[in-house]
Amino acid sequence: MRKMGIQKPKLSARREQLRVEQIPSDPETLRGIEVQNGDLRFTSGMQLATDDAVFTDCTFAEMDLSGASFVDTVFERCDFSNVEAGHADLLRCEFRNCKLTGANFDHSVVKHVRFEECDARYGSFSFSKLQAVQLEDSQFSESDFFECVLKDMKLSRSQLENANFRETDLAGVNLAGCTFERLEVTPSKIAACTVSKEQAIGFARMFGLLIHEES
Template sequence: MASRSFGRITVTTPDLDDPGLYLSLVETLENPRGIVQDFAYGDADLRSLALTGVQLITGRVSDVRAERVRFESLNLHGVEIIGSELGSLHWSEGRLTRVHFRDCRLMGATLDGVVLDDVLFEECRLDYATVRKVRAGGPVAFVGCAFTEGTFTDCDLSGAVFSDCGLRLTEFGGGRYRGVDLRGSDLSRIRGVANLAEVRIDPGQHADLAQALVGELGITIGDD
């Protein structure tokens, strides 16, 4: 079983290169039974991708480019999503377990009511994303991701890690962020500083938080 460690957490990731595992190529992620298992799906250009009530178990999605994506109650277990662009993604409800997003463009995405458990986002673009009522049910890490002008609202991301992430004008609204590890990320222009009680930062980052708070409150510093 593969795993990656970030700070105080260890994320269990899909081990799809196990010599005893065979992934069958599929042309669609839909199935009348609602389950797609041991699959490989990729190299597709789509105008739209919509899945409702489907379970994707043990598989790889790669090089998929879709202009409009709608997922409802979509559950993933042991899945890699690599090098894909999911345009106008709206994902409501569902649970992700042992899922690895790598080198994906999810700009403007909306994640609403999704549960994350052993989930790693690595080198992904999540600019302008809206993350609402998302709960970390297990280890969650964002590594080298961009969240420019993203918004977190009513989330429980307790213990999650944001490592080397771009958080320019990212807003942390009301929610639970206890133990969130922000070490290595630029905090100088984040918003919602008052909501980040009990997070973890590097010794030098307190100045970034102070700068962000001054900017958020519109404080003018001067001696005249």
């Protein structure tokens, strides 16, 4: 089966530039807008939804974004540290140079989403469905992908040290371009996963195999 490419956000040529104070305190769908240098934390706990939107240098840190819907949205240099975004829907989104340390996206649906130069250490996507998702030049060490459904996952030049992929089927996933010494996996679910020679040796040792050192 041919793999799908990652679709880019569909953005209109013209978007309304808003100052954060112009955003309503009970927003429904923020559509066709562009916000810079804004603190969105006043919307915490609301059913936040965006469509055809760009956020640059904005703060969402520690917000309650449970059930949020982000469609055709770009986040650049935004802070999502420790957000609670369980059961969120993300479609055709890009996170560029964003901080997502400790962010919780458990039980979410993530499709056609790209993380580029992001810091997502200690983040969690457990029990989520990730389709056509790319982690590029990003830090996902100590992150949690427990019991996820992965389809067309693309990983390149990213840190995955001690990330948790237990109970997640890694068939078809190429880990060779990522860096890690240890990865938490379920042995029965790593068949057909591509790894580098060094990573294969690490997995063998983790599973108790003895590596014969040639003289």
